[in-house]
Amino acid sequence: MTTPSPASASTPRTRAPHVAHSPLLLVHDSWVEAIRHLRAMPRSPELLVYAAVQPLMFVILFVYVFGGAIVVPGYDDYRQFLIPGIFAQTVVFNSAFTGVGLAEDLTKGLVDRLRSLPIHQASVLIGRTLSDAVRNVLTFVVMIGVALLVGFRFEGTLPGALAATGLLLAFSYAFSWIQAWVGLSVKTVEAANSGGFIWMFPLTFVSSAFVDPASMPGWLQPVAENNPFTTLTNAARALYNGRDAGSDPWIALAWAVGITVVFAVIASRKFAATSRR
């Protein structure tokens, strides 16, 4: 211990007007929080590897194991049908990182510390979801490489492909807010992990991501057809393959915006009322 700094003398120093309520500070605080996670990201590259390994496995399983047995209408090459579905599943699965990370901050008492600072409370969740979006972009780059390796070809226009990618990332961002709410609602990191994943399996499989819903039993078809994940997949698939996507991209975008708004509100409320125990 060295001599304490004079700044910590007994008289409270005059405070800078840094506690003012301003939207600019929300941007600043969110950015500082995002930086915290982005700095940490390259220190655990294994997280990025795991994020890429799972979709890789799905690609191999579905292209080489099931692929020969699956026939889909309108696509001669199953890969052209499947890969956009895997893209969609991957980005949505990646949203689970948000919930797990938040649960970790919560159990370690970091959330308490952050909540006791004079910051915009919303910035903790915004910073977290934004940094996870960056991770998602990185995973996506890896996925595109894998897709090209197994023989997938972007047959649509560049704007179409960019629109499809943007839509997938927007959907993933929306799901990050669902996961944020899950992460804040559970008691442990493990629960955030399973609670974040378990419902995403039926969501992504009972959809048009891997097979044509028309091949499913009659009672399951309406579920698959009305699944927003089906709309997302159909939109991305059409755009990547240069086909007519109809209104699907807009409907999928509306889902993404709607989910983001609703879950941003309830997750933020949860955050404000959350304590370590």
Add this chain to the structure above:
Amino acid sequence: MTAVVAEGLRKRFGSTEALRGVDLEVPRSTVLGLLGPNGAGKTTAVRILTTLLEPDGGRAEIDGIDVLADPREARSRIGLTGQYAAVDERLTGFENLEHVGRLFHLGRREARTRATELLERFDLTDAGGRVSGGYSGGMRRRLDIAMSLVGDPSVLFLDEPTTGLDPRSRIAVWETIDELTRSGTTTLLTTQYLDEADRLADQIVVIDHGLVIARGTPADLKAQVGGEQVIVTLADAAELDAAAGALAPHACGEPIADGATRSLRVPVETVVGAVPGFVRALDAAGVPVVDVTTHQVTLDDVFFALTGRPVEPDPGDGPPTGPDTEDSSR
């Protein structure tokens, strides 16, 4: 000036009343020790004062700022070190401090300067560039306390700062707190360790089951339970009355006899120089003595006296046994 004021704090969790009307006051540049067993309501009180929890009733002020009406202004004046070292284990010590500085809206350069200063002050300069996940418990706790000082708080809250630390780290944390106190920081400290409160606090508030059961300086509280004692152990329990009679002139209160241990606890003004007189008096009365020991009251005694749980039979035995110990030898 009073740095922290709390009046009538109440908080209920389901059917548990965590706080049942707690008043606190911490004068500037002093340390208040909030003492109590697990579940007494200490953490709940700290959470309310640090804006993390809304009370069901009562009010609280930091520097005259109402924490409920203006939580953000209150937050700019406090530092919180919770029960679990809240550091981001993925970041280095330096980055953790810099991060908090940025969240206090210090400029980038100022945040870095502050981080460097605090690392130096907490003997973490060498470790500052390493990822904090690899720190020892004591280092992590020091970093944690340093992080709560980034915003130059006028009040520091330390919630069980040494729980889970090994004895050496514990003493290091005590020295840190001593240093902060000397430099004029106002501190509210919670602890279940009586020696910790005794060592660090100017004023102590004892709470149990959500109620304040005693308050005062460590010396006041010790005086409340009757000061110091000489404990005489006899060869034969039948002689206890005779011994009490023989020692009456030396006692400043009613002696307490315990047949099971054949011992007599005699309250005295001071134990200094008392033993020879005791031995002589017992010898003169012909009471065979096995042992004469002295007992200086510790906060352990105070706490057990207040909560109705017994004093440890062996003074200096350290922290108590579990809350379920129901030995009514006193």
